[in-house]
Amino acid sequence: MTLQQPAFERRYQAPEREPIIEVDERLFLKSAARSFYVLEAFARSPRPLSLAEVAKSAKISKSAAQRVVQTLLVLGYLERSATGTGVVPGRRILDRSFDYLRSNPLIERASPIVTELRKTTGERVDFSLFDDVTILYALRLQSKRETFYATLAGRRMPTFATAGGRAMLACLDERHADDILRRSRLVPLTPRTLVDPDQIRARIAEARRDGYACVQEESLMGEIVVAAAVVKDRSMPVGAIHVAGSLADWSPEEFRKRFAPLAIEAARALAG
Numbered sequence: 529m530t531l532q533q534p535a536f537e538r539r540y541q542a543p544e545r546e547p548i549i550e551v552d553e554r555l556f557l558k559s560a561a562r563s564f565y566v567l568e569a570f571a572r573s574p575r576p577l578s579l580a581e582v583a584k585s586a587k588i589s590k591s592a593a594q595r596v597v598q599t600l601l602v603l604g605y606l607e608r609s610a611t612g613t614g615v616v617p618g619r620r621i622l623d624r625s626f627d628y629l630r631s632n633p634l635i636e637r638a639s640p641i642v643t644e645l646r647k648t649t650g651e652r653v654d655f656s657l658f659d660d661v662t663i664l665y666a667l668r669l670q671s672k673r674e675t676f677y678a679t680l681a682g683r684r685m686p687t688f689a690t691a692g693g694r695a696m697l698a699c700l701d702e703r704h705a706d707d708i709l710r711r712s713r714l715v716p717l718t719p720r721t722l723v724d725p726d727q728i729r730a731r732i733a734e735a736r737r738d739g740y741a742c743v744q745e746e747s748l749m750g751e752i753v754v755a756a757a758v759v760k761d762r763s764m765p766v767g768a769i770h771v772a773g774s775l776a777d778w779s780p781e782e783f784r785k786r787f788a789p790l791a792i793e794a795a796r797a798l799a800g
Contacts, residue, residue: 562588566596567605567617571684576614625682634758634767635666638798642667645769645794649787652679654770656692656755659684661712663693663768671773688712688728689721691743691755692768698735699757699765705732720745740788742780750775754788756795769794 569577569585577585583593597615600606604620629635638655646653646669655667662684670679687693688709697705706729714723722728735741740756747753752775758767771787778786 562586562592563596563600563605566593566600567621570617576609576611576616578614582615629666629681632666634798638667638758638767638769641794641797642669642769645771645790649771649790651787652770652772654692654772655767656685656690656770657767658687658693658696658765661687661708663687663690663696666767685747686712686715686717688714689717689743689746690770691741691753692757692770694728694732694735694741694743695755695757695768696765697732698741699759699763705729717747718745718749720749722746738788739792742784742788744775744780752778752780752783754784754791756788756791758795758798760799762799767798769798 565586565588566582569582572585573581579593579597580590582597583590586593586596588596597606600618601608601615604618606615607618608614609616634657635655642653642655650671652671653669654665656663656665663686665681665683665685668679668681668683685693687697697708700708709725709728714725714728716723722731731741731743740754742752742754744752751772753770753772755768755770757765758769760766769791771791773783773787
């Protein structure tokens with residue numbers, strides 16, 4: 529006879545989210561979680577959503593979606609679309625982003641370093657935060673040719689496919705890095721994204737050897753990026769400094785030679 533797993537030890541995973549975590553169901557408020565599922569629906573569909581679309585994306589009933597949407601409309605975290613055909617994220621969300629950015633001391637320390645690096649390189653410079661199977665861009669200073677969405681703070685990208693992500697994986701022991709790869713959705717972002725685990729491990733090993741990682745056209749065609757990890761306590765990655773340029777302007781060898789040392793120097797200045 530198999531004993532039922534105690535409720536407080538059950539494993540939990542939000543829709544389309546990693547990793548699965550242990551949760552004490554006695555303290556987990558499902559109604560609050562549904563509100564965040566609704567807000568996260570717009571990450572997959574950045575356009576006005578109907579009530580039915582919200583319910584489907586958030587994996588909740590239509591009646592639950594209606595209650596959540598109405599609550600978030602009242603609080604300002606959702607707004608009616610300009611055409612009146614659905615709802616969109618509300619301006620109030622930016623207040624919470626501001627709260628996070630100004631309360632994170634690492635981002636505060638990184639800001640002048642990223643600004644100076646942008647002046648020195650003339651290319652796009654980013655600062656990202658390590659978040660297990662993904663990285664999250666906290667600071668982004670664009671160059672003259674960037675697309676709109678590529679310059680927005682708050683964008684989340686897979687760790688395995690980004691220069692910053694691989695640089696941070698290179699700081700972990702192989703067992704930890706392999707665990708993150710195992711739990712990652714190895715889905716290509718471009719035709720050149722590496723999705724074979726052995727090839728990705730080889731690039732992580734290169735980053736461990738060189739002190740930085742480099743990717744070419746793996747998240748955006750025509751782009752080359754070098755990145756160095758920011759570590760605390762001499763080993764744990766917490767973020768990364770990225771420098772991104774165009775392959776129309778640089779050969780891979782020239783870009784690495786010129787900008788990798790600058791990314792490494794900037795990352796070391798932030799290390800704690």
